[in-house]
Amino acid sequence: MTIDMSQFYQVFFAEAAEHLESMESLLLALDHENPDDEQLNAIFRAVHSIKGSAGTFGFGDMADLTHVLEGLLDKLRKGELRLSEELVDACLEARDVLGGQLATHRDGAPASPAAAVVAARRLAAVAEAPAPASEVAAPRPVATPADTIFSFVLESPEADQAAVMEALCAELEDFGAVTIEQRDRTAGQPWQLRIAACRDAGAARDVIAFVANAVDLDTVASTTTQLPTDEAAWGLFEDSEVAPDDDGWGLFESVPLPEQGQEADAADGSYGFFSAPSAPAEPERAREARPAANAETTIRVGVDKVDLIINQVGELVITHAMLQQIASALDPIQFERLHSGLAQLERNSRDLQASVMSVRMVPISTVFNRFPRVVRDLSGKLGKQVELKMSGEATELDRGLVERIVDPLTHLVRNSLDHGVETPDKRLAAGKSAVGTVTLKAYQHSGSVVIEVGDDGAGLDRERILAKARERGMALGSANGDRLSDAEVWNLIFEAGFSTAEQVTDVSGRGVGMDVVKRNITALGGRIDIESMAGIGTRMTVRLPLTLAIVDGMSVAVGTESYIVPLGYVLESLQPEPGMIKRMGGVNSLLQVRGDYLPVIALHELFGIRNAETDFTRGIMVLLEVDDRRAALFVDALLGQHQVVIKNLETNYRKVAGIAAATIMGDGRVAFILDAVALVSKAAAGMPAAA
Amino acid sequence: MNRHRDNDDTDTRSQEFLTFILGGEEYAIDILRVQEIRGYDAVTPIAHAPEFIKGVMNLRGAIVPIIDLRIKFGLGQPDYTPFTVVVVLNVGRRVVGIVVDAVSDVISVADSQMHPPPELSRAVDLRYITGLAMLDERMLIVVDIEGLMLSADMALVDEAVI
Numbered sequence: 130m131t132i133d134m135s136q137f138y139q140v141f142f143a144e145a146a147e148h149l150e151s152m153e154s155l156l157l158a159l160d161h162e163n164p165d166d167e168q169l170n171a172i173f174r175a176v177h178s179i180k181g182s183a184g185t186f187g188f189g190d191m192a193d194l195t196h197v198l199e200g201l202l203d204k205l206r207k208g209e210l211r212l213s214e215e216l217v218d219a220c221l222e223a224r225d226v227l228g229g230q231l232a233t234h235r236d237g238a239p240a241s242p243a244a245a246v247v248a249a250r251r252l253a254a255v256a257e258a259p260a261p262a263s264e265v266a267a268p269r270p271v272a273t274p275a276d277t278i279f280s281f282v283l284e285s286p287e288a289d290q291a292a293v294m295e296a297l298c299a300e301l302e303d304f305g306a307v308t309i310e311q312r313d314r315t316a317g318q319p320w321q322l323r324i325a326a327c328r329d330a331g332a333a334r335d336v337i338a339f340v341a342n343a344v345d346l347d348t349v350a351s352t353t354t355q356l357p358t359d360e361a362a363w364g365l366f367e368d369s370e371v372a373p374d375d376d377g378w379g380l381f382e383s384v385p386l387p388e389q390g391q392e393a394d395a396a397d398g399s400y401g402f403f404s405a406p407s408a409p410a411e412p413e414r415a416r417e418a419r420p421a422a423n424a425e426t427t428i429r430v431g432v433d434k435v436d437l438i439i440n441q442v443g444e445l446v447i448t449h450a451m452l453q454q455i456a457s458a459l460d461p462i463q464f465e466r467l468h469s470g471l472a473q474l475e476r477n478s479r480d481l482q483a484s485v486m487s488v489r490m491v492p493i494s495t496v497f498n499r500f501p502r503v504v505r506d507l508s509g510k511l512g513k514q515v516e517l518k519m520s521g522e523a524t525e526l527d528r529g530l531v532e533r534i535v536d537p538l539t540h541l542v543r544n545s546l547d548h549g550v551e552t553p554d555k556r557l558a559a560g561k562s563a564v565g566t567v568t569l570k571a572y573q574h575s576g577s578v579v580i581e582v583g584d585d586g587a588g589l590d591r592e593r594i595l596a597k598a599r600e601r602g603m604a605l606g607s608a609n610g611d612r613l614s615d616a617e618v619w620n621l622i623f624e625a626g627f628s629t630a631e632q633v634t635d636v637s638g639r640g641v642g643m644d645v646v647k648r649n650i651t652a653l654g655g656r657i658d659i660e661s662m663a664g665i666g667t668r669m670t671v672r673l674p675l676t677l678a679i680v681d682g683m684s685v686a687v688g689t690e691s692y693i694v695p696l697g698y699v700l701e702s703l704q705p706e707p708g709m710i711k712r713m714g715g716v717n718s719l720l721q722v723r724g725d726y727l728p729v730i731a732l733h734e735l736f737g738i739r740n741a742e743t744d745f746t747r748g749i750m751v752l753l754e755v756d757d758r759r760a761a762l763f764v765d766a767l768l769g770q771h772q773v774v775i776k777n778l779e780t781n782y783r784k785v786a787g788i789a790a791a792t793i794m795g796d797g798r799v800a801f802i803l804d805a806v807a808l809v810s811k812a813a814a815g816m817p818a819a820a
Numbered sequence: 821m822n823r824h825r826d827n828d829d830t831d832t833r834s835q836e837f838l839t840f841i842l843g844g845e846e847y848a849i850d851i852l853r854v855q856e857i858r859g860y861d862a863v864t865p866i867a868h869a870p871e872f873i874k875g876v877m878n879l880r881g882a883i884v885p886i887i888d889l890r891i892k893f894g895l896g897q898p899d900y901t902p903f904t905v906v907v908v909l910n911v912g913r914r915v916v917g918i919v920v921d922a923v924s925d926v927i928s929v930a931d932s933q934m935h936p937p938p939e940l941s942r943a944v945d946l947r948y949i950t951g952l953a954m955l956d957e958r959m960l961i962v963v964d965i966e967g968l969m970l971s972a973d974m975a976l977v978d979e980a981v982i
Contacts (some may be wrong), residue, residue, distance in 0.1 A: 444881065690865070736867035781914040782876065782885040783977060785866055791876065791883045799864040799876045799883055 137339055141182050142235045143429075145191075148175040149231070150498075152224050157501050161212050169206040172220075174332075176202055179227065181336045185300045190245055191230045197249045198223050201256045210256065219255045221502075223248040278310065279322045279334065281341035293340050294320065304333045432528060435488050442482050443774040447793055449478055450771060454795035479772070489529070493571045493580070494522035496535055500542055500569060507546045514553055514564040515546060521571035526578045530653055530673055534580070537646040537657075541582040541669050542567065544642065549586035549667050559664065561585070577655075583668035589661040591618050597627065619659040623647040656806065682773045682802060684794075685751065685764040687732045688741035691800055693773055693792060694762065698805040700752040702767060710745050717815055720750055720761040727752065727761040728812040735787060735808075741765055755806050758813040762803075771795075775802065834930040837953075839960055840907060840920040843895030843943060847920075848929065848953055849965040853909050857923055860886070860904040870975050877917060879908065885976060887969075888919040893943035911966040916976060918969075927960075929953045934962070944968065 152175045155168050180195035198220065204210040226248040232238040283290050298307045301324060310321035324333055449471070456464065456471055497519050508515040526534075550556075550565035557563050570581040595610040598621050605613060621627065622643050650657050655673035682693035703722075711719040711726065718729040729750070733741035742748040742765040751762040773792040778785065778801075789804035837848035858879075863886050865875040872892035876883050886906060890898040898919070906917040937949040944961065948968040953960040970977055 447881070738867070776881075776883050778876070778883055781883060781916055781976075782866075783975075785869075787867070791864075793878045793881065793883075796862075797878055798862045799878050801864070801866075 138186065138235075141186055141339065142231065145179050145182070145231055146228075148179050149224055149228050151175055153221065153502060154498055156217055156220050156224070157505065159212060159217065161214065161217075164205075164212050166206065169202070173199065173202040173206055177332050178335050181300075181332050182339055184303075185296075185336055185339060188230070188234055190240075190242065191227055191234075194223060194227055194230070194245050194249055197252050198227075201252050204256060213255075216255045219248070219251045223252055277324050277333065279324070279337055281320055281322075281337055283320065283341055290320075297337065297340055298322070300336055301333055430488075435485075435528075439485055439489065442478070442485050445478050446482065446772055446774050447795075449474055450773075450795040451797070486527075487525075489527050490525040491528050491531055492522060493524045493526055493531070493578070496531055496538060497522050497569055497571070499535075499539075503539065503542060504546065504567060507543060508550075511546060512552060513546065513550055515550055516564050516566050517569065518566055519569045524571040524573060524578060526571075526673065530578075533649065533653055534671070534673065537649045537671070538569075538580065538582065540642050540646050541671075542569070545582060545584040545586065545667065549584035549588075551587050555587075577672045577674060580671045580673070581668055582671075583666060585666040588663040588665055588667050589619055589622075589659070590663070591615065594618055594621055597621075598624075601627070615661070616659070619661060622659075623657075680773060680775055680802070681770070682792075683751070683770050684768040684800065685749070685762075686766045686768055687736070687764050688738040690736075690738055691768055691794075692732070692764075693771075693800055693802040694751060694753070695789070695802065695805055696770065698753045698755055698809070700754050700759070702749050702751045704748075705745055705750050707746050718745070720745075722752065722761070725759065726816075727759050728816055730760050730762045730808050730812050732762065732764060732803075753805050753809050755809040758809050760809045760812040762808070773800075773802065834928045836926060836928050837960070837962065838907070838926055839924040840905075841922045841924060842889055842920045843893060845943070846924065846958060846960050847944075848927070848960040848962045849907075849909075851926055853911060853965050855908045855910050855915060858906050858908060858917075859902065860900050860906050860919060873975060874919070877906075879915065879917075882915055884908065884915050884917050886917040886919060887974065887976070890919060890921065892974075895943065909965060909969060911969045912977075914970075914976070916969055927955065929955065929960075929962070945971070945973075947971075 152172055155172045155175075159165070159168055176195050176199045180192055180199055183189075183191035183195060201210070201216075201220070205212065205216070210216070226244045229238070229241060229244060233240040283293055294309065298309070301307045301322070304324050306325040308323050308325070310323050322337070453471055453475070456467055459467065461468055500519070501517055504515055504517040545567050550567065551559070551561075553563035556565060566585050568581065568583045570579075570583070572579055595605070595613075595618060598605060598610060601624075603621065603624065610618070623646075624644060627643065647657055650671055650673070653673055655671060657672075658670045659667065660670070661667040681696040683696055683699060684691050684693050705720060709721045710729075711721055713719050718731070719726045720729050721727075729745070730753075732738065733743065745763055748763055748765050749767055751764060751767075753760050753762055771794075773794075775790045776792055778788060778791045785801075787804055787808055788801045789807075790802045791799050792802055794800045836851040838851050838854045839846055839848045841847075861877070863875040863877050866873060866885075869875070872888050874886045874888050876885050878884075888898055890896065904919060905921075905923050906919055907923065908915060908917045933953050933955060935952045935954060937946065937951050938961075940946075941949055941961075944963055945968070948964045948971070949961060950964050951962045953962050968974065
């Protein structure tokens with residue numbers, strides 16, 4: 130009998146992937162001297178869950194490998210094996226193979242059965258290690274099995290249920306003798322299944338959870354406290370820390386299940402179980418688990434749904450702008466209520482927008498989490514000793530950015546490891562400690578998310594870079610590069626094909642890295658800067674915009690055109706007096722403001738706009754600041770301040786210098802949003818190197 | 821719009837085209853590439869763009885570049901009246917609009933009515949002319965509008981991002 134389980138595959142793939150991820154971070158976080166029981170159990174549970182569900186879905190390769198891994202982990206958590214570097218490596222390798230197997234089943238990636246065999250052998254070898262000395266934590270209480278009754282509603286349509294139940298029972302036989310309690314169910318009523326002498330109720334519940342409907346799942350009434358929240362079954366995987374019970378802590382002591390109809394009062398039932406005393410640890414766990422179970426309510430939402438909402442909020446902002454424009458022509462006193470209604474609408478839209486944007490924000494830890502592994506593996510491979518220091522993992526950034534920043538950041542980290550940090554001997558010879566440090570830092574700063582990747586290695590070699598550039602015939606200015614500032618020299622490495630590596634390793638050195646990194650970051654609307662000092666270290670700073678969709682802008686007129694200046698960069702606006710305008714080199718203009726000289730960006734010249742004001746004293750100077758560089762933007766007049774929805778110009782057209790994006794104004798016309806960052810950078814670059 | 825059905829019903833393969841007039845010539849483009857037809861209105865010019873790129877227009881929230889083929893192919897001085905027509909196209913994954921003299925109709929052209937492209941072409945680059953269609957007394961120049969719009973000299977697409 131075959132049932133079409135493919136509808137459940139997606140859930141399995143997503144959850145298995147999460148388990149693999151948590152396995153990895155837990156394995157890396159283990160303290161070898163004194164491993165935390167909770168962590169060991171969590172790793173065990175993750176592996177066990179994958180094993181159970183992989184078996185149900187017929188992914189034999191994963192079930193087999195997890196079986197071996199599970200056996201090893203079981204010994205580990207019982208204290209029969211000692212934790213060692215070798216063991217962790219073997220587990221990590223197995224985890225990687227599982228990831229590959231998952232990819233094969235999910236994406237159709239090519240399978241490599243040999244890898245699984247190697248990993249399994251390695252695990253077996255490590256498992257042979259002699260039992261540790263008595264300093265290991267006391268063995269866990271051995272579970273005494275008991276009957277467990279499960280109550281649930283199946284997700285598949287009525288017609289298939291018998292078939293699904295058969296398959297389910299077959300799978301659950303692993304845990305104990307299975308009997309279906311109610312023979313004549315009416316449709317829609319929960320099924321009840323008893324597993325006699327159930328060995329591991331938590332895991333059994335996981336298996337059932339795959340075919341039972343989360344929403345209608347009354348209680349997978351094993352003896353845990355999870356219940357009433359049906360999400361418990363799904364949520365199980367997320368809150369494995371929260372539900373320490375599945376592991377057999379209190380469950381098995383729990384006892385007097387059966388004959389009493391406890392599905393209905395499963396909730397009480399479980400409380401009752403926990404009061405049944407056995408190991409002193411239980412009651413505390415129960416108390417902890419209960420409140421935590423209530424706190425855990427999350428929903429898994431597709432990103433496309435969130436994006437749709439964001440677009441709709443964007444359209445709402447545009448519609449409001451249109452109404453506002455029409456209403457502005459109406460007498461404020463006569464139409465007072467209309468105006469105040471519109472003002473309220475604006476507040477509501479703004480709040481809605483902020484809430485929606487925050488839905489898309491995820492902490493950068495989702496990106497940073499992979500780096501401990503990357504650093505560990507790579508430093509091992511390169512024979513270097515490196516410590517990774519991360520900070521600001523809670524910094525949030527837009528989800529759309531997260532996925533696209535991973536590759537560039539990975540490249541930067543690998544570069545630091547490969548080219549930045551020196552080998553231990555070189556470091557010692559240079560008077561540094563043998564262990565190098567790579568730092569990953571994230572924080573928010575004036576409308577941007579800033580990510581720093583730094584190392585305390587050898588720093589960039591100016592001469593090597595210049596030599597390479599000369600070799601490639603790149604234009605290096607008058608003194609063939611000698612007069613270039615350090616910053617300009619560092620920027621050379623962003624040229625395509627540039628690499629000063631002596632040999633190409635499979636890590637880096639092929640010269641296809643930095644230009645792609647820069648391009649990817651720029652495509653996200655961000656930028657990357659490099660600082661470096663020979664012998665001290667290097668730091669790459671990536672800046673990304675905080676919000677993608679909506680920005681506060683000031684609209685300005687230049688000739689008959691109008692443009693939007695992102696308000697975040699505007700310091701102030703003023704009408705200049707003749708004395709404030711200075712010339713430099715006869716060509717460039719400077720604006721003197723309170724002792725500072727700012728380069729002037731004359732938009733009408735830049736964009737070739739006719740009929741614009743050319744006399745600086747008859748227009749407005751909008752002072753812009755980007756990081757610590759300033760410039761003065763010359764425009765005819767200020768038109769107003771609006772919230773605008775950013776629309777990508779490159780979707781249908783291409784990048785235009787000086788323009789960041791486009792938007793639609795209240796009158797339906799398209800207006801361009803200026804690329805303040807590029808404009809100011811360019812203007813400031815024309816200034817002689819000063820403060 | 822009238823539909824001209826070809827007389828020969830036994831020809832099973834035929835394609836549908838939108839025909840328009842440009843500089844006195846009649847052109848035919850794959851109807852599947854045409855999203856809609858609208859008037860010319862409120863186009864925001866783009867700095868330093870070639871003269872034939874008039875600018876961008878708001879099409880129900882999408883920013884759509886408008887190219888005046890009359891200027892591109894040097895067909896005299898174009899004017900913009902309430903009757904000026906913009907054909908909005910879906911080419912590649914982009915939406916772009918082209919300004920033409922007038923739009924004719926939607927027709928079906930059977931393979932038997934299709935002839936090889938001419939040796940010379942005044943306006944459209946030969947690379948993008950897929951053939952000539954003879955319908956009654958009309959001669960239609962069949963153009964690969966997608967290839968044409970995405971070609972480098974239309975300056976719509978650019979390779980590097982920076």
